Amino acid sequence: xxxxxxxxxxxxxxxxxxxxxxxxxxxxxxxxxxxxxxxxxxxxxxxxxxxxxxxxxxxxxxxxxxxxxxxxxxxxxxxxxxxxxxxxxxxxxxxxxxxxxxxxxxxxxxxxxxxxxxxxxxxxxxxxxxxxxxxxxxxxxxxxxxxxxxxxxxxxxxxxxxxxxxxxxxxxxxxxxxxxxxxxxxxxxxxxxxxxxxxxxxxxxxxxxxxxxxxxxxxxxxxxxxxxxxxxxxxxxxxxxxxxxxxxxxxxxxxxxxxxxxxxxxxxxxxxxxxxxxxxxxxxxxxxxxxxxxxxxxxxxxxxxxxxxxxxxxxxxxxxxxxxxxxxxxxxxxxxxxxxxxxxxxxxxxxxxxxxxxxxxxxxxxxxxxxxxxxxxxxxxxxxxxxx
Ligand code: TTP
Ligand code: MG
Numbered sequence: 066x067x068x069x070x071x072x073x074x075x076x077x078x079x080x081x082x083x084x085x086x087x088x089x090x091x092x093x094x095x096x097x098x099x100x101x102x103x104x105x106x107x108x109x110x111x112x113x114x115x116x117x118x119x120x121x122x123x124x125x126x127x128x129x130x131x132x133x134x135x136x137x138x139x140x141x142x143x144x145x146x147x148x149x150x151x152x153x154x155x156x157x158x159x160x161x162x163x164x165x166x167x168x169x170x171x172x173x174x175x176x177x178x179x180x181x182x183x184x185x186x187x188x189x190x191x192x193x194x195x196x197x198x199x200x201x202x203x204x205x206x207x208x209x210x211x212x213x214x215x216x217x218x219x220x221x222x223x224x225x226x227x228x229x230x231x232x233x234x235x236x237x238x239x240x241x242x243x244x245x246x247x248x249x250x251x252x253x254x255x256x257x258x259x260x261x262x263x264x265x266x267x268x269x270x271x272x273x274x275x276x277x278x279x280x281x282x283x284x285x286x287x288x289x290x291x292x293x294x295x296x297x298x299x300x301x302x303x304x305x306x307x308x309x310x311x312x313x314x315x316x317x318x319x320x321x322x323x324x325x326x327x328x329x330x331x332x333x334x335x336x337x338x339x340x341x342x343x344x345x346x347x348x349x350x351x352x353x354x355x356x357x358x359x360x361x362x363x364x365x366x367x368x369x370x371x372x373x374x375x376x377x378x379x380x381x382x383x384x385x386x387x388x389x390x391x392x393x394x395x396x397x398x399x400x401x402x403x404x405x406x407x408x409x410x411x412x413x414x415x416x417x418x419x420x421x422x423x424x425x426x427x428x429x430x431x432x433x434x435x436x437x438x439x440x441x442x443x444x445x446x447x448x449x450x451x452x453x
Contacts, residue, residue, distance in 0.1 A: 067232045069185050070300060071173040072207045072215035073192065075152065076224035078169035079109035082148045083138055085201035094119070094135035101129035101137050103316055108140050112224055145169075148200055155195045159188060164300045172212055174300035189227050209235060211296035217246055235294035240267030247291055249284065257281065266292045305407070309347070311335045312401025318357040320396050329386055330379050332402045337375040340404055346371035347404030350378060352385040355399035364389050371408050377427050378404070 075081065079097040084090045094114035099105040107128050110119040117132035125137065149168035156163050162174035175188055182188040189206045196204050207218025208229040215230075217239065222228040230238045244250050244258050247266055257280060263269050269277070270292040277285040290296065311332045319325065329352070340347060351365040364385040372378060382402050 066176070067210045068174060069176045069179060070209055070212055070215045071175055071185075071189060071192075072209075072212065072219040073156065073171055073173060073204050074219050074223070075169035075196070076203045076205060077109055077111050078148075078202075079140060079145055080111040080138075081202045082144050083141075084111070086144070090136060094132050095138065096125070096128050096132070096135050097138050097140050098125050098128070099137065099139050101125040104314060111135075148202070151200055152196065152202070152204075155192065155199065158195075159192055162300045164302055172215065172300045186227065186229055189229075193225075193227070211235070211294060212298050212300065213248060213291045213296040214239065214294055216248060217242065220246070236267075236270065239292060239294060240265065240270065242266045244269055244292075247288060249288060249291075254281065254284075254288070306343075308403050308405035308407065309336050309339050309343075309345075310351075310401060310403035311339075312353065312399055314355075314399045315397070318396035318398050320390075320394065322390065325386060325390075325397065325400060326383060328400055329382055329402065332400065333379040333382055334375050336402055336404050337373050337378050340373035340407075344409065345407045346373045346409075347378075348406035348408060349404070350381050350385070351403040351405065352382050352389065353399070353401040353403065354386075354389055354397050356393070356395040357398050358395070359398070360395075361399075362389060362393075367406070371406075373404075374427070378402075380427065 080090075080095045083095065083097060090111075092113060093111065094117065095111040096107050096114055096119060097109045098107040103125070105125050107119060107121050107123045107125060109121060110128070114128075114132050114135050117135075119128045119132050119135065128135070129137065145168055152169065153163065153165055153171060156171055156173050160173050160175045160178045164172040166172065175185065179185045179188045182191060185208050189208060193204055193206065196202055203225040205219045205223040205226040206228075207215040207220070207222070208227075209215040209218055210230075210232055214235045218228040218230050219226065221242075239247075242265060244263060244266055245255050247269070250258070258264075258269065261272075261280065263272070269289060272289065274286060274289055277289045281288065313328055313332065315328075347368075348371040349365060349367050351363050353361065353363045355361045366381060366385060368381065386400075
């Protein structure tokens with residue numbers, strides 16, 4: 066039996082949440098991302114700002130030049146998280162088979178659940194109504210027999226869209242669309258395909274699998290299957306996160322070690338908090354640096370013992386930062402930290418005072434760093450040792 070898969074994506078999500086809270090912003094060009102005088106990028110642009118060429122990922126300064134009359138707002142993540150939780154709650158009322166893909170997007174397998182509504186379209190309209198009534202937001206919904214077709218359909222009919230691709234019509238629907246509409250086809254892949262004379266999904270679909278495999282290896286095969294609307298991926302809640310990361314772009318490029326260390330310390334606090342809230346520990350820590358010229362490097366270490374202790378993470382990350390700073394004297398634009406190789410929290414050693422356990426872990430980490438980078442590379446004392 067054919068499946069009935071929905072892809073649901075909220076329209077201009079961050080902006081629409083702001084417009085719902087402040088109706089004066091409705092129908093106007095609005096950009097969420099931050100102050101256009103400062104560095105940063107557009108996170109979300111209202112549909113009224115898009116005809117001016119404003120889109121997500123563009124520097125705010127450029128968005129301001131293109132559309133100076135737009136209202137620029139700082140992102141307010143707690144608002145978006147709250148709206149997202151309510152959005153997912155509404156979807157879960159229609160089917161238990163839900164796969165969130167971020168804050169404003171989800172797949173829903175409604176096979177069999179459409180019966181009481183009369184048709185998949187009627188069910189989709191009920192979802193849209195509830196989202197509108199309860200959240201004052203609009204959603205676009207694609208309906209198809211598989212994920213990839215449903216996703217392309219929802220994106221094609223934005224905003225406030227509803228597009229159903231009937232069973233058996235998937236390939237005819239995909240055929241004329243440009244290859245860039247296929248998920249996973251980025252600029253590089255698009256260029257390779259263009260060089261092969263492939264501009265549409267239909268042209269990609271008609272290639273032999275061997276031809277595409279020889280140029281794009283395994284990812285080419287996956288794309289080729291999608292282009293032929295062969296997609297049996299289930300709708301299921303994603304597994305555990307593989308890593309937790311946090312990064313910050315500075316308002317000004319800097320080589321100020323004290324400032325960098327302080328920022329790193331904040332990032333470690335945030336990541337270790339998130340690890341602890343998920344009862345996870347990390348075995349691997351990575352510090353990423355992006356220089357003023359956009360060169361990006363990563364320095365990584367695998368710990369002998371997994372941790373989620375802020376102090377331990379900071380000491381380790383600080384050494385990785387120091388090492389990178391010694392290697393290159395270039396101003397830094399962005400710093401980030403990633404905790405990966407996550408494991409469930411070990412059982413608590415209840416006989417010990419947690420403070421003792423923490424100190425032991427710190428000692429272990431310091432010893433490990435010393436053996437790797439030398440005895441003088443790390444010192445106890447103030448939080449930010451030896452910055453000179
Ligand atoms: P999207 O669904 O890609 O974008 P959108 O909801 O703003 O607009 P659309 O109507 O085209 O769906 O992303 C959802 C939210 O994720 C978006 O509102 C803001 C955030 N986001 C970023 O922070 N940075 C980005 O580069 C993108 C693409 C999205
Ligand atoms: Mg969206």
